Amino acid sequence: MHAAQNPPPDRQPTDSRAKEAYLAMVERIAMSGARDAEAEREELGRMPAELARWLTDRRLLAPGGDRLSPPDRALRHLVSEHRRRLRETAEELARDARAMEDVLSLAAAPRFDAREAVETEYFTDREHTRKRLEELDALGREELLAMRNSFPDAQVLEASLVRDREMVANGIRMRMLTSQQALRSHAPARYLNALTDAGAEVRVATTVPLHMNILDRAIVVIGAGPGPQGEGGDVILHSTPVAQCFVKVFTHAWDLARPHTERHPQRGRPGLGLSAQEREVLALLATGAKDETIARRLACSDRTLRRVMNQIMEKLGTSSRFEAGVTAVRLGLVG
Numbered sequence: 001m002h003a004a005q006n007p008p009p010d011r012q013p014t015d016s017r018a019k020e021a022y023l024a025m026v027e028r029i030a031m032s033g034a035r036d037a038e039a040e041r042e043e044l045g046r047m048p049a050e051l052a053r054w055l056t057d058r059r060l061l062a063p064g065g066d067r068l069s070p071p072d073r074a075l076r077h078l079v080s081e082h083r084r085r086l087r088e089t090a091e092e093l094a095r096d097a098r099a100m101e102d103v104l105s106l107a108a109a110p111r112f113d114a115r116e117a118v119e120t121e122y123f124t125d126r127e128h129t130r131k132r133l134e135e136l137d138a139l140g141r142e143e144l145l146a147m148r149n150s151f152p153d154a155q156v157l158e159a160s161l162v163r164d165r166e167m168v169a170n171g172i173r174m175r176m177l178t179s180q181q182a183l184r185s186h187a188p189a190r191y192l193n194a195l196t197d198a199g200a201e202v203r204v205a206t207t208v209p210l211h212m213n214i215l216d217r218a219i220v221v222i223g224a225g226p227g228p229q230g231e232g233g234d235v236i237l238h239s240t241p242v243a244q245c246f247v248k249v250f251t252h253a254w255d256l257a258r259p260h261t262e263r264h265p266q267r268g269r270p271g272l273g274l275s276a277q278e279r280e281v282l283a284l285l286a287t288g289a290k291d292e293t294i295a296r297r298l299a300c301s302d303r304t305l306r307r308v309m310n311q312i313m314e315k316l317g318t319s320s321r322f323e324a325g326v327t328a329v330r331l332g333l334v335g
Contacts (some may be wrong), residue, residue, distance in 0.1 A: 119238035129234040145214040148178040154187035174200040179208040189326040203257035285325040
């Protein structure tokens, strides 16, 4: 039978010729009526080396090369070996992943015994700074710490509020420290109240040392210009060790500040129980009048004015005269 002939020696068998040779050997063994192990070994011994390698790779030839394996047994061997290799590969990948995590944690740790090159960006236009902040905020994952001596106009604040709300909604913890001076204007007070309602933490201090953002304790944005709030120049520092230093400054100021909470006492009662005198004081406060001007207008002493102011703050649930004026405007108690 032509199909039963072995391929010529020293030639690479094609898949089809190797399959034909294998089937031919199986056919001859089956036609003998009983498997003659000696005859099978002799025939396999005459098999070209290339064909033997082809059969061995497919587990159709026993490891000793003296016995053919049926396709179903060869398939079981292949599947078993494949599973073993997958398991070993998975274990090796897990070891490599753990090793990479360990190395990354060491690389991210502050290195006090080595110099670090700090990537720095500098902007002289605050509008360019805001655009860069939008890009950086989109990369935020855990925390944003902010200090504010002052705030931009209402339009800029409205746009900022949308992004800030998105960050809080995405699980980023936002803490903002601002000064009492910054709360004098209606737009910043409204912005901070909305930010608090969204889930951010806001505190108020008498003064705030810096105009600054710290993102994920790795990036610092600080006003460094000649103006009192850093107008005219902003620096962005990409360095975890440097950021950690500014975090300490922020934490110290934060711990000394008081929470900024918007309260709504007795909202359903007209006038909140304010007297005509107290309403007049609020109206004068809203115009920015000083204490001596208000006292002269009411024809009262400074001591009486302080008592009236304390009554107003207690009824409005505020802790400063500026917050009382802002709250009065928001509630429509003054024109």
